[in-house]
Amino acid sequence: MEKIKRYFLELSYKGTKYHGWQIQNNAFSVQECIESALSTYFRSPITVMGSGRTDTGVHAKMQVCHFDLADDIDYGKFLKAINGILPIDISIMSIRQVTPNAHARFDAVSRSYVYRIIFQKNPFLDGLAWHSYFIPDLEKMNLAAETLLKHDDFECFSKVHTEVKHFRCDIKSCSWEQKDGELLFHITANRFLRGMVRAIVGTLMEVGLGKKAPEDMEKIILSKDRSNAGKSAPARGLFLSRIIYPEKIYLD
Numbered sequence: 001m002e003k004i005k006r007y008f009l010e011l012s013y014k015g016t017k018y019h020g021w022q023i024q025n026n027a028f029s030v031q032e033c034i035e036s037a038l039s040t041y042f043r044s045p046i047t048v049m050g051s052g053r054t055d056t057g058v059h060a061k062m063q064v065c066h067f068d069l070a071d072d073i074d075y076g077k078f079l080k081a082i083n084g085i086l087p088i089d090i091s092i093m094s095i096r097q098v099t100p101n102a103h104a105r106f107d108a109v110s111r112s113y114v115y116r117i118i119f120q121k122n123p124f125l126d127g128l129a130w131h132s133y134f135i136p137d138l139e140k141m142n143l144a145a146e147t148l149l150k151h152d153d154f155e156c157f158s159k160v161h162t163e164v165k166h167f168r169c170d171i172k173s174c175s176w177e178q179k180d181g182e183l184l185f186h187i188t189a190n191r192f193l194r195g196m197v198r199a200i201v202g203t204l205m206e207v208g209l210g211k212k213a214p215e216d217m218e219k220i221i222l223s224k225d226r227s228n229a230g231k232s233a234p235a236r237g238l239f240l241s242r243i244i245y246p247e248k249i250y251l252d
């Protein structure tokens with residue numbers, strides 16, 4: 001009997017044309033596209049498990065998923081062939097064998113997102129950034145963002161009616177920076193709730209534009225009420241940027 005091996009795929013994608021990561025009825029997802037390509041290459045049904053969901057229109061500079069296979073894989077041949085099968089807006093960056101029980105979702109130590117905001121129309125960033133017509137106060141937004149580090153219950157930033165056991169997240173870092181004419185929001189945590197980053201960005205932008213005060217962030221978080229937070233920022237500016245795993249799970 002052949003021993004089943006588990007592999008981690010690191011991939012990136014432009015999420016514009018997809019209804020998020022996860023497979024769903026009557027909508028084309030990134031996961032479905034990946035599984036179709038793998039099944040074609042290996043000539044047998046392959047299912048993958050991702051590190052987590054991304055919503056419709058959200059992008060990933062780094063997403064990770066795992067799948068099982070009895071065969072050894074020629075990595076060089078595989079990467080060239082699978083990227084030839086996949087559409088131009090999805091790319092497999094690397095493949096590594098991991099321990100049999102390694103899990104793309106549950107073994108992730110941290111996840112990072114970047115949100116991009118531009119202030120001038122740019123055809124080369126179409127669908128890849130939020131074009132804001134108003135320039136916010138960066139200092140006020142960073143002051144409000146610091147409040148996030150003092151709390152761990154973020155129900156106020158979660159989509160309603162979501163099936164989670166709790167709303168606790170350990171936010172390790174979060175800050176805004178201005179770079180090359182763009183405004184970038186960086187945030188890292190052990191986990192994120194559905195819609196959480198976009199809700200945070202939307203709320204912080206309201207602070208930056210004077211619609212809310214930096215001290216309002218504390219009240220919003222303690223209220224645990226999504227209606228008290230700001231409107232969600234558009235999906236097109238959000239990128240899943242990095243996922244960290246323990247080195248001990250890798251076998252090569």
